[in-house]
Amino acid sequence: MAEPLSARWGPYRAVVASRVRSQTSYRGGFALDLVSSLLVGVVQLAEVLVLFHSVDSLGGLDLAAVVLVFGIADLSFSLADLVVGHLDTLPVYLRSGTLDVFYLRPQPLLAQLVTSDISLRRVTRIVVAAVALGVGVAVNDIAWTPLHVAFLVLVVLTSALTFAAVFVAAAGVQFFLVDAAEATAAAVYGGRYAATQPASVWTGPLVAVFGFAIPIAFTAYLPVVALLDLPGPGWLPGWAGWLAPLAAVWMWGVALLAWRSGVRHYQGGGG
Amino acid sequence: MRDDGQPVQAAPHPTTPTPGAATWFRVHGRLVAAGWRRGSTYRAAALGGLVANVTFGFLKVSVLTAAVAAGGGELAGYDTRAVIAYAWLSQALLGSVNLFGRIDLAGRMKDGSVAVDLLRPIDLQTSTTAQEVGRALFSLLPRGVPIVVLALAVGGMRLPTDPAVLGAGLLSALLAVVVSHLVVYLVAVTGFWTVETRGLQVFYMVLAGFFAGLFVPVSIFPGWLFALAQATPFPSMLQTPVDLLSGRVVGGDAAVALLVQLAWLAGALALGQLMTRAGRRRLEVQGG
Numbered sequence: 022m023a024e025p026l027s028a029r030w031g032p033y034r035a036v037v038a039s040r041v042r043s044q045t046s047y048r049g050g051f052a053l054d055l056v057s058s059l060l061v062g063v064v065q066l067a068e069v070l071v072l073f074h075s076v077d078s079l080g081g082l083d084l085a086a087v088v089l090v091f092g093i094a095d096l097s098f099s100l101a102d103l104v105v106g107h108l109d110t111l112p113v114y115l116r117s118g119t120l121d122v123f124y125l126r127p128q129p130l131l132a133q134l135v136t137s138d139i140s141l142r143r144v145t146r147i148v149v150a151a152v153a154l155g156v157g158v159a160v161n162d163i164a165w166t167p168l169h170v171a172f173l174v175l176v177v178l179t180s181a182l183t184f185a186a187v188f189v190a191a192a193g194v195q196f197f198l199v200d201a202a203e204a205t206a207a208a209v210y211g212g213r214y215a216a217t218q219p220a221s222v223w224t225g226p227l228v229a230v231f232g233f234a235i236p237i238a239f240t241a242y243l244p245v246v247a248l249l250d251l252p253g254p255g256w257l258p259g260w261a262g263w264l265a266p267l268a269a270v271w272m273w274g275v276a277l278l279a280w281r282s283g284v285r286h287y288q289g290g291g292g
Numbered sequence: 293m294r295d296d297g298q299p300v301q302a303a304p305h306p307t308t309p310t311p312g313a314a315t316w317f318r319v320h321g322r323l324v325a326a327g328w329r330r331g332s333t334y335r336a337a338a339l340g341g342l343v344a345n346v347t348f349g350f351l352k353v354s355v356l357t358a359a360v361a362a363g364g365g366e367l368a369g370y371d372t373r374a375v376i377a378y379a380w381l382s383q384a385l386l387g388s389v390n391l392f393g394r395i396d397l398a399g400r401m402k403d404g405s406v407a408v409d410l411l412r413p414i415d416l417q418t419s420t421t422a423q424e425v426g427r428a429l430f431s432l433l434p435r436g437v438p439i440v441v442l443a444l445a446v447g448g449m450r451l452p453t454d455p456a457v458l459g460a461g462l463l464s465a466l467l468a469v470v471v472s473h474l475v476v477y478l479v480a481v482t483g484f485w486t487v488e489t490r491g492l493q494v495f496y497m498v499l500a501g502f503f504a505g506l507f508v509p510v511s512i513f514p515g516w517l518f519a520l521a522q523a524t525p526f527p528s529m530l531q532t533p534v535d536l537l538s539g540r541v542v543g544g545d546a547a548v549a550l551l552v553q554l555a556w557l558a559g560a561l562a563l564g565q566l567m568t569r570a571g572r573r574r575l576e577v578q579g580g
Contacts, residue, residue: 053491060498068507072355074514076362079355201340207347214507215351222358227350 032128033136041141054142062099062149066091069217080219081252085160086245087219092154093173094216094241097180099146105135105185106143108192109209112202115195121289130284131189163248173248175266180216180240182269186276187212187235193279196286208235216240221254228256235275239268319414320422327426338387338434345383345439352379352507357448368512369540373450377538378509380443382530385465387435388428389529390472391504393479393496395424401483410572417477417564424473429466452539460546461537467553468533472500474560475525481564484571504530511535525556 069091073084082090111134114120123133154177163169191205198204215223215231220238223231231237238254239262246253247262331338356375360367367375397420400406409416443449452458479496483489503510503526510521510531521527532549535541541549 053495057491057494057498060495064498064502067502071508071513071517072359075367075512076359079362080358198336198340200334200336201343203337203340204343206340207344211344211347211351214348218351218355219358222354224350224354227354230347 033132036136051142055145058142059145059149062095062146065095065217066149066153080221080254082219082221082245085157086249086251088153089157089161089248090219090241090245091217092150092152092157093177093180093244094213095150096147096154097177097240098184098213098216099143099150100177100181101184101188103143103147105188107137108134108188109195109202109206111192111195112199115199115287118289120287124289131280134192161249169248172244172263176241176244179266179269180244183236183240183272184212184216186269186272189276190272190279193276193281193283196283212237216242218242219254223254232256236268236271239265320418323419323422324426324429327423327428328430329426330423331427331430335434338431341387341431342435342438345386345435346442349380349383349439349443352383356508368509370509370512373448374538374540375509376443376448377450377540378534380439380449381534381537382506384432384436384439384443385468385530385533386506387431388465388469389504389533390424390428390469390476391497391500391506391526391529393476393493393500395420395473395476395480397477397480398483398489398493401480401489402487406483407575410575415565416568417474417481417561420477421470421473424476425470428469428473450538452537452542454539457536457539457542457546460542460550461533461539464536464546464550464553465533467550467557468529471525471553471556471560472529474557474564475529477564478560478567481567481571484567484574499524500526500529503527505534506530525560528553528556 069087070084072079073087077083079087111120114123123130126133158173187209191209194205195202212231212235215227215237220228220232220242223238228238238257243253243257243262244265245251245262246259247265251259253259253261353376356367356370356379357372360370360372360375365371370378397406400409406416409419412419440451444451452461476496479492480489482492486492501507503521503524505511505521505527510518510527513521532541532553536546536549
């Protein structure tokens with residue numbers, strides 16, 4: 022550990038730079054990727070808007086508040102997806118036995134996997150999310166103080182960490198499931214969808230899973246309730262949203278536990 | 293990968309260059325059966341899919357019932373029971389209807405093994421679709437049936453008891469499965485020209501999910517967006533079978549809905565034939 026920090030990160034930087042170059046070399050395909058990725062964000066926002074075309078409020082939130090929830094949830098998920106989203110290709114490595122190659126290199130497994138792919142196409146998702154967040158901030162009547170501003174920035178960052186932890190936890194569980202990869206998609210992409218909803222509409226089992234075990238309610242809905250000074254969902258007081266960063270700490274505890282036990286469980290791909 | 297073309301070998305080669313209708317049905321029937329058997333080997337994957345479908349089902353039920361409640365007990369013609377049926381039936385069909393745009397053929401186009409498929413004395417489009425439909429129909433057992441059972445157990449869902457309504461619903465579901473795989477075939481065979489079709493596949497997935505009514509029923513779209521959706525085959529893949537199975541659309545309207553599905557089926561079949569014929573002339577396989 023005596024090496025300087027820059028020397029330790031050097032290899033990762035070189036790898037990431039090469040991934041970026043390789044993706045931009047086929048221009049036509051890259052452009053279609055960017056457009057598709059933009060469309061994913063637009064369609065997800067459209068689903069929210071279509072629902073509000075028929076109703077004025079949902080779970081105690083009006084359209085303005087829901088756009089703010091969507092903006093925070095989508096921006097933090099997209100940031101996490103950009104950095105660690107490709108962890109969900111782990112089952113491909115597990116099945117083909119190519120994960121063993123990573124074990125041969127003198128770098129931590131998780132760090133290698135994270136730098137194994139950076140999908141630039143996901144950048145356009147971030148643009149849609151940022152626009153939604155900007156609109157959400159503008160159309161809501163919030164008494165902005167420095168504390169509120171700092172809280173909003175902190176929430177986006179810690180929620181991104183929460184989603185990143187969900188990706189890592191899901192990858193850890195993949196070591197056990199391998200073929201049943203879609204089961205963890207329920208947590209990752211179900212979690213993304215859940216994060217854009219007003220959690221006050223959830224029933225018992227959903228509150229247990231996405232309210233507390235995987236603390237998705239803390240990524241966007243509860244912070245918005247806190248910012249707008251609204252009543253809570255019934256199973257938590259309105260001020261609970263201020264505790265949002267704690268959700269990231271909890272989720273990273275779960276994630277590291279899942280990842281460690283997964284790596285320990287792995288027996289190699291044979292050969 | 294274990295999908296090394298085994299099912300295709302199971303099909304007997306027709307002895308005459310222009311087989312009759314009976315032979316056609318026998319060959320394609322065996323391909324459907326082969327696809328069914330192959331689907332039955334991916335049990336863990338089916339279980340994983342079931343977990344995902346159930347999770348999304350609960351999330352959709354909660355948000356859509358809240359929307360109906362906010363609309364005063366009615367949302368564009370849906371009451372609470374209808375919207376619950378919509379959420380669960382669409383999740384039950386999701387394992388069988390191809391809204392994701394992925395199909396084995398895309399990989400075979402990319403690695404060149406489609407050249408071997410084209411040497412076989414059987415139509416590429418119909419043989420591919422028959423196998424995919426067989427596999428999709430098997431998915432109804434581990435993914436479709438448990439979700440319907442769960443939905444009935446959790447309560448609040450309405451299902452028709454009239455055998456005619458139920459029959460029309462099941463026929464519509466079968467048509468939806470076939471139409472979806474025929475359209476995904478069109479996405480895959482663009483690979484004759486571009487080799488890599490992943491970008492187009494993602495494009496298909498985004499549009500298909502939205503316009504099929506995966507998250508919000510197409511029928512509650514605002515007018516202009518509803519018209520746009522109706523101009524695509526996607527509502528025929530999910531909204532239509534769910535409407536018929538839940539008994540929301542019956543009688544003459546159901547007959548029209550079935551005819552629309554048949555029209556999309558015929559259109560996708562014809563376009564696929566044209567594209568396959570044009571693509572054959574384009575195909576160059578390296579190292580042949």
